[in-house]
Amino acid sequence: MIQVRGLSKLYGKKVVVDQVSIDIVPGTITSFIGPNGAGKSTLLSMVSRLMDADTGEVLLDKKNIKKIKSGELSKKVSILKQSNQMNVRLTVKELVGFGRFPYSKGRLNDQDHAKVDEALTYMDLHDLEDRYLDELSGGQRQRAFIAMVIAQDTDTILLDEPLNNLDMKHSVQIMKILRRLVDELGKTVVIVLHDINFASVYSDRIVALKDGKVIKDGLTNDIIQSTALKEIYDMDIHVQQLNNCRICVYFNSALQGE
């Protein structure tokens, strides 16, 4: 279980993340939402140790993650960022194989190959496994990176805007896979999302940030409410119930209300 205690980040004098304390509930999908510049990605980067916090600490099973060896931590928490620029040419299978690095240190054994195979199956990538990443579309690449994280087989998976630049079909596909990871394999997923409807339909819990502070933290249905959303985004958002899903309508306030 990940607990965040009093985490802050400053760039110069500008406070980007301000005294954030949250608990990530195991076995759920938690979405971070909020306006641009609210500090969502920065918070996720600090939780995943990609960035140093200026104050506060992140605890994994009551232990400060800075005190945990890098190699050990990489078997428990994984992170996927938005952009993944590389200067090596890798095939999909080779990339997914890197997910086993924390266990095998680069020499894959039979068990590692089995895990890689499993991850490729999970992401439906077997047709593409020998293709090079730079020959793939954005959506296919994103799936390959998620397969790598699945092969890494950590309890907690942190994803920074994984739906960026993806079309509707691929976005839905990825969210469904994340849902399966939680429901079938008992993983914990933390995800930064821009589209509040994806957050509403697929996540169990939502943490809303604004100006670096947590302003809402709770169950999805409690947060996807017009009043709460008004507070988060400073705009009128109409929430409609559609087939048990709560859908936010915000495209044009003139169209709202019945």
Place this chain on the structure above:
Amino acid sequence: MRNSTKLIILLGLSFLFTGLYLFQDLNGSYDYALPRRGIKVLAMVITGCAIAYATVIFQTITHNRILTPSIMGLDALYLLLQTVLIFFLGSDHITIMNKQVNFVLSVAAMIIFALLLYRFLFNKGSQPIYFLLLIGIIVGTFFTSISTFLQVLIDPNEFSMVQDRMFASFNNVSTDLVWIALILTTIVILIGWRSTHFLDVLSLGRDQAINLGVPYESVVKKMLVISAVLIAISTALVGPITFFGLIVANLSYQFFKSFRHSILITGAMLMSIVALIGGQWVVERIFTFSTTLSVIINFIGGVYFIYLLLKESKSS
């Protein structure tokens, strides 16, 4: 062709050129010519391996395939040191005349400089690696400018001594130094070799490397120090030749098309052995010493560098 086959071919080629270089026209001169040629071969092997290794790890850390470790200003410091010594103490002073003293002095100066630079930068928290490179370029340019300034003022006879140091040469390396350099280089490469598997992951970028459990900061520091030490040793042994690393590293990437550094580094090392010994053979047998190896290297390297630049600009 499999990568292991390619490595065996390169190994065969390096043995072929070594044999050719050592034994052609030897005329039974086992006591005189053979040991002299042997020392040269050893110097070329050491320099080749050191530069290939330093360049590949430096490029992986900086995520840039057209950089060489010389961007950190080590060659510039070497030339500055030689110029300053000759300018103030004269070319007949012990620090210039005695090769051992000069070697120790040069290696020490370069390593201390690199450590100070890294220490200064890493103490201020985790700076992006490009900041370090920028400082390196500025300091290197500063060193070069001072050297040029002193070289303009210097006595012409003394200047010819400085000029001698400006180009790498394998023709008069000292035997003792070759052995010292061999031991140092081997130790440093062995220390670095234990982290080779981390390098594969580093080429995925910083974030992925940390995600996959690489102790990023410490590995990067270690690799920067190793590449600085190797460059310092090879530069003090034969002179500035880091441009050469750019060629072999990139040839190795193109030839092996692998992400495994154990293959890339071994390949680059073998290629530099083939290129240096083969090149020296060409210089001695075909050009009959009318040119030097470093002139040929700089010519071929320059052409290849332009090709790389054009290729990079096309791909981006």
